Amino acid sequence: MAVVPGQAIAQEEQELLSLLGREETTEYAAASFKTNRVINLHSLESTTAGVLDVKISHRFGYLNGGIYDLFGLDESSVRLGADYGVSDRLTIGVGRSSYEKTYDGFIKYKLLRQSTGLKNMPVTMAILGTAAITTLKWADPNRDNLFSSRVAYTTQLIIGRKFSNGFSLQFSPSWVHRNLVATSAEKNDVIALGFAGRFKLNKRLSFNAEYIYVPPDQLAEQYTNSLSIGFDIETGGHVFQLHFTNSTSMIEKGFITETLGEWGKGEIHFGFNISRVFTVVKPKS
Amino acid sequence: MMEHRIIRQGMWRCFLTTLFFTAGVVGLFGQKYYSKVGQVVFTSDASLEKIEGKNTNGLVVLDAATGRLECSVLIKGFQFEKALMQDHFNENYMESHKFPKGVFKGTITNMQDIHLKKDGTYTAVVKGDLTLHGITKPFSPTGKVIVKGGMITATSSFEILVADFKIEIPKVVRDNIAEKVKVTIQADLLVMEQ
Numbered sequence: 001m002a003v004v005p006g007q008a009i010a011q012e013e014q015e016l017l018s019l020l021g022r023e024e025t026t027e028y029a030a031a032s033f034k035t036n037r038v039i040n041l042h043s044l045e046s047t048t049a050g051v052l053d054v055k056i057s058h059r060f061g062y063l064n065g066g067i068y069d070l071f072g073l074d075e076s077s078v079r080l081g082a083d084y085g086v087s088d089r090l091t092i093g094v095g096r097s098s099y100e101k102t103y104d105g106f107i108k109y110k111l112l113r114q115s116t117g118l119k120n121m122p123v124t125m126a127i128l129g130t131a132a133i134t135t136l137k138w139a140d141p142n143r144d145n146l147f148s149s150r151v152a153y154t155t156q157l158i159i160g161r162k163f164s165n166g167f168s169l170q171f172s173p174s175w176v177h178r179n180l181v182a183t184s185a186e187k188n189d190v191i192a193l194g195f196a197g198r199f200k201l202n203k204r205l206s207f208n209a210e211y212i213y214v215p216p217d218q219l220a221e222q223y224t225n226s227l228s229i230g231f232d233i234e235t236g237g238h239v240f241q242l243h244f245t246n247s248t249s250m251i252e253k254g255f256i257t258e259t260l261g262e263w264g265k266g267e268i269h270f271g272f273n274i275s276r277v278f279t280v281v282k283p284k285s
Numbered sequence: 286m287m288e289h290r291i292i293r294q295g296m297w298r299c300f301l302t303t304l305f306f307t308a309g310v311v312g313l314f315g316q317k318y319y320s321k322v323g324q325v326v327f328t329s330d331a332s333l334e335k336i337e338g339k340n341t342n343g344l345v346v347l348d349a350a351t352g353r354l355e356c357s358v359l360i361k362g363f364q365f366e367k368a369l370m371q372d373h374f375n376e377n378y379m380e381s382h383k384f385p386k387g388v389f390k391g392t393i394t395n396m397q398d399i400h401l402k403k404d405g406t407y408t409a410v411v412k413g414d415l416t417l418h419g420i421t422k423p424f425s426p427t428g429k430v431i432v433k434g435g436m437i438t439a440t441s442s443f444e445i446l447v448a449d450f451k452i453e454i455p456k457v458v459r460d461n462i463a464e465k466v467k468v469t470i471q472a473d474l475l476v477m478e479q
Contacts (some may be wrong), residue, residue, distance in 0.1 A: 015353040016346035017388075019477065020319060027361065031372050050363035165382045203377045236458060237369060279367045 028185035029114040029124065032162035032170075035239045035275045036091065036108075038196040038210045039228040040247055040255045044124045044160040044170050046083035046110050047093075050281030055095070056251050057273040064266030072270060079250040084280070096265040097250060104251045106130040111211060114161055132253045141277040149180035156194075165207035174212070176256050187218045192256050198232070206232045208243070212256055219257055225258040239265075241273040309452070316476060317464055318401070318437060320345040325358050327445075330467070333460040338363035345439065345472045349403065354411065355358030356389040356470070378452050378462075379418055388416045399430050406431050418450040429472075437474040442467070443474030 010034050033043035036053065048055050061075030069075065081095030081104075089110040096103050103194045112125040154175070158168025172194030181188055196210035212226040230243025246261030246268055247254070261267030323343030331335040343358045360381035365371040375381040391397065391413015399407040408429045415424035442479035444465050447454060454462050 014319070016353055017344055017357050018346055019317065019346055020321060020344055026361075030361075031376055051368055194464050236461065277367075277369055279369075283364065283368075 003053070007016055012154065024118045026115050026118040029116075029228075032114070032160065032168040033125065033198050033208075034206060034232040034234050035241070037241070037273060037275075038170075038198065038208050039241065039243045039245060039273075040226065040250055041172055041194050041196050041210050041212070042126075042156065042158060043109060043198075044110075044126055044158045046270055047277075048082045048093040049085045049088045050279060051085045051230040052278045052280045053083040053085075053093075053274050054221060054278070055079070055083065055190060055273055057081070057271065059248055059250065059269040059271035060168070061246065061269065062261065062266065063244075063268045069136065077250075077269075087144075088193075089251065090100075095251065097254075098126050099249045099254060100134040101136050102132050102134045102249075102251060104130060104132040104280050123159055123161045125160075126158040128154070128252075129159060130154045130156075130252050131250050152176065152178040152253040154256070156252065167197070169195075169197045171195060172212075173254065174251050178253065178257065183220060186220050190214060190218045190257050194256075203229075204234045208232055208241070212259075214256065222260060222269075223257065224259050224262055226255045227263060237277055239273075239275040243271055243273075244268050245271060259282055291305060295310050295438075316349045316401075318345075318347045318349060318472050318474035319477045320472040322357075323356065323470065325363075326469045327363075329463040331461050331463040334462070336365065336462065338365050338370070338374060342365070343452045343472060345474065346477070347393070347439070347474060349396070349401055352393035354389070354391055354413070356395055358387045360385055363428065378447075378454070382418070384419045386416075390414055390416075392422070401430070401432055402439055403429070404432050404434065408438070410439075415445075418452050422441075422449055438471065439470045439474055440469070442469040444468070 034044045036043055036045045036047055046063060057079040059077045061069055061072030065072045065074070077097070077099045079095050079097040081093060083091055083093035085091050091108045092106065095103045106128060108126055108128045110124065110126045112121055114124040117119045132155065134150050138157070154174060155176040156172050158170055158172050160168060162168045164219050174192045174194060176190040176192065178188050192212050192214040194210060196213040198206045198208045200206045208231065210231045214225055224246060226245065226247040228243050228245035228247065230241055232244065235239040246263055247259040248269060249255050249258055261269065287305045291335055314356050321344055322341055323345045325340045325343045327338050328421050335356045340358050340362045342362050343356060361372060363371065365374065383420040391411055393409045394412050395410045399409060409428040409430050411428055412425045414421050428439060431438045431440070444467050446465055448464065454464070
């Protein structure tokens with residue numbers, strides 16, 4: 001509160017507010033992405049504490065199905081899910097996909113938050129752990145089938161930055177562990193690197209893209225790298241994500257290690273995620 | 286010897302007089318008051334939705350000598366019932382990345398009627414400029430200054446037409462966001478140490 005004598009002299013013209021001194025606060029980057037998914041990948045955003053985010057996601061069939069399949073609209077793969085913000089850093093979620101009748105769950109924790117001011121932090125970093133259980137009938141019921149064969153895990157680090165109000169970028173180094181793989185040519189542990197970005201076109205519309213690079217010699221030959229592009233459209237409490245992707249699955253183990261579509265051949269799904277948030281626990285004022 | 290002493294006494298007296306006079310002027314007229322925890326609440330009461338934002342870190346400085354008054358509030362500091370409201374408020378409406386603060390600068394024109402050392406409720410006539418969303422408009426709200434047992438509380442309540450500050454409300458949310466937003470301000474003023 002003390003005023004430097006030199007300042008006091010010029011008091012008449014001086015801004016009164018400057019007498020309060022410069023208040024040092026920490027300003028955290030907000031809304032780097034419109035929701036906690038880029039397209040398939042988790043974005044660096046978490047669900048706000050006390051908020052339930054219900055997600056309905058669809059992937060239609062391949063566009064190259066032509067008019068006969070109405071460009072894929074005749075087929076659809078669905079995931080129903082719900083995420084909940086336990087705290088502003090901790091998000092949990094569950095989901096069920098029609099693809100391989102899979103149940104999944106995740107825990108995501110924000111380790112670092114991008115900020116300026118008192119605390120300076122150039123990036124946001126989150127860690128994500130997911131588990132997926134497929135519940136398809138056993139291909140051969142007479143075999144000695146183990147429940148553990150149905151389970152796959154993904155651990156992912158999400159490191160990203162909101163470079164400007166309109167532009168955010170993130171990297172997602174990922175490790176997928178599958179308890180059982182189809183052939184000995186495939187690795188149980190797969191390492192991959194995801195890249196994702198968003199570019200805001202206007203206040204309520206953004207362009208998103210993501211690509212997941214899987215270094216060679218880990219997956220069987222037919223599998224490809226996942227590439228998706230899309231748009232986020234935000235209305236009041238909804239975010240509509242419309243996109244094109246070569247991945248059928250909407251969970252990590254699926255779109256990282258089981259993507260079959262090839263963009264060059266038109267093996268592209270049109271799809272959408274709808275996110276609707278509900279405030280379950282109101283913040284204390 | 287005698288003369289010398291008189292001169293010294295005179296100097297001393299002169300010094301004391303100056304000191305007391307300065308102190309008196311500062312104490313009576315030059316005192317400044319401030320708050321760093323001023324409360325600003327705005328309410329948008331539209332037909333479909335009521336939205337309330339609250340900020341408890343408003344800055345206020347009042348120069349009692351001249352009646353000059355300056356207030357400032359960080360747009361990002363407004364808290365809402367729903368996190369999404371806060372996101373939209375900052376991103377879509379106030380564009381707080383471009384215009385981080387709301388600022389008022391003006392004067393209490395009837396400062397002579399307000400006795401900050403005497404209990405009572407005084408009406409303050411305020412005249413100045415309000416800057417919001419990068420737009421500065423002349424702004425003359427009325428406020429109240431309540432003095433009670435040495436505590437000074439300043440309050441004001443007014444309405445803002447969002448269109449005046451070029452804050453666009455898309456047609457689809459017309460029923461969710463009011464065109465006129467009610468704002469109330471309350472701050473307990475403390476004496477600023479000189």
